[in-house]
Amino acid sequence: MENFEFYSPTCFVFGKDTENQAGKYVKRFGGSKVLIHYGGGSAERSGLLGRVRSSLDAFGIAYVELGGVKPNPRSGLVYEGIDLCRKEGVDFILAVGGGSVIDSSKAIAAGAIYDGDFWDFYQGKWIEEALPIGTILTIAAAGSEGSGDSVVTKEDGMFKRDAHGDVIRPKFSILNPALTQTLPPYQTAAGITDIMAHLYERYLTNTDEVEVTDRLIEGLLLTMIHEGPRVIEDPDNYQARANIMWAGTMAHNNSCGVGRTQDWNSHTIEHELSALYDCAHGAGLAVTMPAVFTYELSHNVMRFAQAAVRIWGCQMDFANPEVTARAGIEAFRNFLISIGMPKNFEELGAREEDIPKLVDILCNGDGRKGTISGFVTLDEEECTKIYKMMV
């Protein structure tokens, strides 16, 4: 295990009706003038925004609002949010929505008190200062409610990039599983896939002797395998939603990823797909992961065999561990298909002829130098092969 610092100072408020405590927690963490940031009209129609406003009113907290965050959040709205915060003297950002809304909120929180262009943070500058953020989560997927990360797409060039800093970890995150019950099955499944990806990206490590984090990751994946199909079959199953929601938070606050190198090649490769085709990130990951894992398999057969045995219940082939390793990847692929995720480019809405363009942006865009790095380092030729495996 490697040395690490782990700091997750977010107060998680979990359960039924917890959104009605928004005002109490904004006050507890020092907000007096809030930007309510959200996505489309469903937050309004469902009455969620109304309940949040009432809760803020009850605690005498003023607010302005900015809706319109789209999946794969864009830089344009971030600039708008930054201007609004400065003009209105906002001192707290309240994200009401899923990962895209939270990530957009984090960008605004960092940009609002930064003299330069907020995009600097998405080109590698560590975020040292930001307005405090609270979240009311409506989709179990991105894990952004408990992370110090944010992903935003720059419209000029469609670069999808990430930024990091402990200061953008939310002060509080309100997690009411019931709010996720109205999600369409496809979005629910994409969320499940994203959570499982966050776990696999941490599982694929080059660090030895990490039994404790291996076991935590396996436990969370086993939870997803148990609860995922239940919630697809019965979207109103509160308990299954609840288990998935806490697993999603634990999957990405990094308590199970500390002290070990991580992969993230699947995310990096997928980001170009959702940036170009605007597909659901989870759906892109469902197509990407089996290809990436199969390509990376030879790098450490025993790690994939361990996943197969411990997570997917495969029998170990002691004479030929690669058979077991492949069986585990196949089981994962079949699981993703079973919950309604796409299995190839065609089902995702991606095009084979775009592969050269995808690879070029992936490996050379926005400052990269011909490769991406994770569990293994991949060059343009290898990334081309991986995209072709997805066709």
Next chain:
Amino acid sequence: MENFEFYSPTCFVFGKDTENQAGKYVKRFGGSKVLIHYGGGSAERSGLLGRVRSSLDAFGIAYVELGGVKPNPRSGLVYEGIDLCRKEGVDFILAVGGGSVIDSSKAIAAGAIYDGDFWDFYQGKWIEEALPIGTILTIAAAGSEGSGDSVVTKEDGMFKRDAHGDVIRPKFSILNPALTQTLPPYQTAAGITDIMAHLYERYLTNTDEVEVTDRLIEGLLLTMIHEGPRVIEDPDNYQARANIMWAGTMAHNNSCGVGRTQDWNSHTIEHELSALYDCAHGAGLAVTMPAVFTYELSHNVMRFAQAAVRIWGCQMDFANPEVTARAGIEAFRNFLISIGMPKNFEELGAREEDIPKLVDILCNGDGRKGTISGFVTLDEEECTKIYKMMV
């Protein structure tokens, strides 16, 4: 799953040589005049205290010192620490040691800025305010480095009681697994037992539909089963020590215990043993748990069967789940014996003739009214039976 709030704002600094960063973290969390609180002479002899002092000096942080914390920390030294803090204007407590030192530090931190008797907190008053605390952990066991709990024994009556509050969660905890390499095997094994107890106490729940926390607990127990014997066999195994240390923290910061009722009968029953005989808490738990689990088994056979199958790898007896359930408890008992823990009163140094006295203090001492409550509620007669099972 039940509604919950989870807040673990401790910054964990993990790995080799991290104690040399003590000054940096005290400064980061606002300390300027520190009480260094520690146990016996080993912290001095090993050079640990010297390294901590140097680190504080390097950041210009003043300090006073109070050593002498004993296992099962006593109220007398807490009063002394409170007086010292007030006299010296201490604004930060730095605990250098194991759970006893940390728990004593928490009591001092709460008591130093409280007008009444600090013991009020150990009789049920929630701790709302305390001096900030940092820890440098030297034993993986109690989990106090990441918890909002403290256990102290009142010398007048030898009552061992607990207190709680988010404000006594450490601001930072420095976890260097190498510091635990010098522990004698017995103490290492007692720590392993305590960690496993924290997991079992959470596992034994009356809440349905808690797959995610079940799986996390199982993952941490599987880690302990793998790493425990390795570290007993080879005390210098840094990696095994590291896995145990992070498991110990995760076992008790409650991330795997949220949203579910918990047991804690084993801890409550054991506390009387370590209070009376001054035995190691973990050793007491090793004798207590198999008896308590066997007594509680009929309350939920399937829960114990699940533990047996998922944690201990027992084959499920579908015709008679109780056989499996008992096999799991037996496997746990054998594991504890294999790492050197006592298996009965005699090996622990406890006496059968004290049982009436133990039961009386347990069920009626310090405000209790004839029963203790956890996974099941136990009256004096039942507690007597359980203690007798340990003979």
